[in-house]
Amino acid sequence: MQWRNSTEGYGAVPQMMHWITVVLVILAWLLGQFDDIFPKGVARAASLFVHISAGLAVISILVLRLFWRLADPPPPIERTILSVWVDRAGRLAHYVLYALLIAVPVSGIILQFSRGDALPLFGLVQIASPWVGDRAFEHTVKEIHEVMANALVILAAFHAAAALVHHWVLRDRTLVRMLPRA
Template structure:
């Protein structure tokens, strides 16, 4: 293997984890798709929790819901840190020009804000009910205040509003990616898929 081959493979291995002008690296791809899956799990277990029978099944659903929410928060923090250290690839040019870039950036900021908002509201809701917050089943953080039914109902409404807004915006985000792929025929969707850098 000569020097140029060695440099090529070193560059290729390095680019698998980091972003390039052509696509997202493995780390941001993993965090993106993991977050998407966890959002679906958290939304489903939160929305249909009443369908589970009371007792062990409902307690398991609540545990999955809370664990998914906390994992989303950790993944979001890691994503933001990675984004600061490894900027994303430039947006793909489209016939709609700069205003679409701005709309896409605004949608991303709204998604980040809703991710934070829904998790924080969920934690506050747990405390407002007077319940301890189980952190991955490893330890519990006791509620800093006594149960307050009226406050918990208000927080639950906010939590559900944020969660449904997040699902709506995530759906819009997915449709926009498909429009980029099938209508604009650019690499916006492809560059977030595994193997895109190969």
């Protein structure tokens, strides 16, 4: 097993961080979308705790990914029959994905504080809200958080679809490079 990136593909560490991020984003998004199916009380509080923990884990893994990327540059872009503009669009999409992976959890933290609630850090400690709860501010932040979360999931779906197009239509190694080696 190759831990670091090579010219052929991504190493096990970047792959693991990528796929864990995928799972955490899906989990957080689903819990955020369907939080009202949980009865009020312990079940809904547990759902919110897992939602918040998943968001905090996304930020943590993203920071690790960025440091790993500095120490272990990714493999070169797979050349395709598509124009350089499509390559640039893919690069821009990656930058926007990274920005949303930061902005969505940060807006979630602000949302938690706007309620006047403490932020639980994985059940270990709680950070007290620096503000008193403010319903109008909470509503605005919640709308922003939801729009960005939906944008993240939609862009991630396009990212996945592009990887499948690379694999099945263009028949290049773009997708295979991020999959664990068999």
